[in-house]
Amino acid sequence: MTRIFSFTQPLDVDIVDAFCLLQKGFTDQFVYYRKDRPVRFMGLGRCIALPMLDDAECELSGPAGEQPVFFSFNRFDAHNPAPADELFQSFPSLHFMLPEVVLIENERGTFLQVNSLGPVYAGRVERFSRLALSARPRTRRSIDYTLTLDSRETWERAVDDGLAAIHAGRVDKVVLSRRLKVRAAEPFSSKDLLVNLIDGTAHGTVLLYRYADVFFCGCTPELLVRKRGADLESMCLAGTCPTSPDAQENARLAAALMADQKNRTEHDYVVRFIRDVLNRTCYSVDVPAQPTIMPLTCIQHLMTPARAKLLDGVDLWSMMGDLHPTPAVSGAPVGEAKMLIRQVEAYNRGFFAGACGYVDAAGDGEFSVALRTGVFDGEIGYVYAGCGIVDGSRAADEYDEIALKLKTVLSAFGGGTETVVAGVDGGAR
Numbered sequence: 278m279t280r281i282f283s284f285t286q287p288l289d290v291d292i293v294d295a296f297c298l299l300q301k302g303f304t305d306q307f308v309y310y311r312k313d314r315p316v317r318f319m320g321l322g323r324c325i326a327l328p329m330l331d332d333a334e335c336e337l338s339g340p341a342g343e344q345p346v347f348f349s350f351n352r353f354d355a356h357n358p359a360p361a362d363e364l365f366q367s368f369p370s371l372h373f374m375l376p377e378v379v380l381i382e383n384e385r386g387t388f389l390q391v392n393s394l395g396p397v398y399a400g401r402v403e404r405f406s407r408l409a410l411s412a413r414p415r416t417r418r419s420i421d422y423t424l425t426l427d428s429r430e431t432w433e434r435a436v437d438d439g440l441a442a443i444h445a446g447r448v449d450k451v452v453l454s455r456r457l458k459v460r461a462a463e464p465f466s467s468k469d470l471l472v473n474l475i476d477g478t479a480h481g482t483v484l485l486y487r488y489a490d491v492f493f494c495g496c497t498p499e500l501l502v503r504k505r506g507a508d509l510e511s512m513c514l515a516g517t518c519p520t521s522p523d524a525q526e527n528a529r530l531a532a533a534l535m536a537d538q539k540n541r542t543e544h545d546y547v548v549r550f551i552r553d554v555l556n557r558t559c560y561s562v563d564v565p566a567q568p569t570i571m572p573l574t575c576i577q578h579l580m581t582p583a584r585a586k587l588l589d590g591v592d593l594w595s596m597m598g599d600l601h602p603t604p605a606v607s608g609a610p611v612g613e614a615k616m617l618i619r620q621v622e623a624y625n626r627g628f629f630a631g632a633c634g635y636v637d638a639a640g641d642g643e644f645s646v647a648l649r650t651g652v653f654d655g656e657i658g659y660v661y662a663g664c665g666i667v668d669g670s671r672a673a674d675e676y677d678e679i680a681l682k683l684k685t686v687l688s689a690f691g692g693g694t695e696t697v698v699a700g701v702d703g704g705a706r
């Protein structure tokens with residue numbers, strides 16, 4: 278049993294400003310930051326990494342009774358034997374990572390948490406708190422970059438492989454992705470991209486995991502699972518069309534999406550899967566029969582919320598394992614679709630489309646699906662996005678849909694000038 282000492286005190290700061298100042302001294306960084314409401318955790322340093330939370334005994338101190346916050350970043354296909362993309366290779370495979378310092382913003386206020394394997398020394402809390410209070414308002418930086426496009430022909434071959442597997446009855450749906458290389462005009466830091474994602478137009482939850490010099494980040498609209506006591510929430514998200522700046526046209530696009538059979542079919546695979554998982558692990562399962570529209574900056578999705586009460590004895594980690602990957606990022610049936618993705622995509626997705634989130638020492642927390650993300654180091658990076666392929670999907674339309682989805686992660690460059698070049702770096706084998 279590992280003993281963890283956790284001291285939390287209220288701290289009246291803007292946690293993003295404080296994070297920008299404090300992060301200079303730490304190479305390990307973790308962020309789970311919901312933009313729609315204060316469920317925000319920004320961690321620095323590594324106190325300990327645990328394979329299971331049952332292995333820890335936590336002693337809480339300080340004037341705020343907040344639980345220690347463990348971050349958990351999990352790959353899309355943790356068992357894929359293919360080597361991960363070069364930049365992903367440096368990340369260790371760890372389940373629960375407890376930072377030394379966590380800035381917290383929730384419905385109770387803003388807090389500074391210091392975690393340690395020995396009693397927390399008061400001077401240490403005092404030093405971090407003094408530094409955090411001296412933080413100045415953050416500034417944004419736009420970064421010019423070159424995007425190397427994968428070819429449409431390569432993508433068409435991948436979609437043809439997916440459609441052939443559908444027509445042969447091997448899968449009903451497969452979610453294929455594209456990976457594009459980005460090269461910035463000059464090196465940038467994780468802080469630059471983080472601030473642009475938090476303060477920019479991207480909707481959803483901002484994720485960041487930095488290990489040494491390499492970092493993974495993005496902004497995802499998709500909740501995988503959230504647990505508060507016995508209350509459990511998930512989200513079925515699949516089916517996409519563009520948005521329009523014109524309100525009338527936007528409403529027409531949304532209505533057409535709701536009525537579109539191909540998108541509804543794509544969506545229904547996700548609903549069926551999530552409902553089945555919840556029916557096995559929960560009770561009072563509530564999954565509406567009709568989706569609604571989730572509007573984002575450049576696109577809108579079909580979305581069905583899912584709610585349930587968790588059966589006693591079932592924990593968040595096992596729910597995450599049962600739900601991930603949903604057919605929104607893999608396909609249906611899930612195992613066959615994962616195998617097909619391994620065969621068709623030229624790269625191991627790493628954390629892209631993985632389950633990333635936090636769990637507190639009481640077992641509450643949430644995981645998002647790491648969509649619209651990228652991995653970066655120095656001035657280079659790879660950005661990823663995908664889309665569901667079902668019978669009737671057209672490669673050209675799906676290529677364009679992915680381009681719209683990529684705008685979210687590319688907004689991390691803060692509106693810097695984009696130069697597009699054609700490349701040979703294809704997405705399919």
Ligand SMILES: C=C(O[C@H]1C=CC=C(C(=O)O)[C@@H]1O)C(=O)O
Pocket residue numbers: 452454499514515516517578604605606648649661662663664665682
């Ligand atoms: C796989 C992605 O999106 C999923 C989530 C929402 C809509 C999707 C779609 O319409 O294809 C995808 O299932 C991605 O953004 O990389």
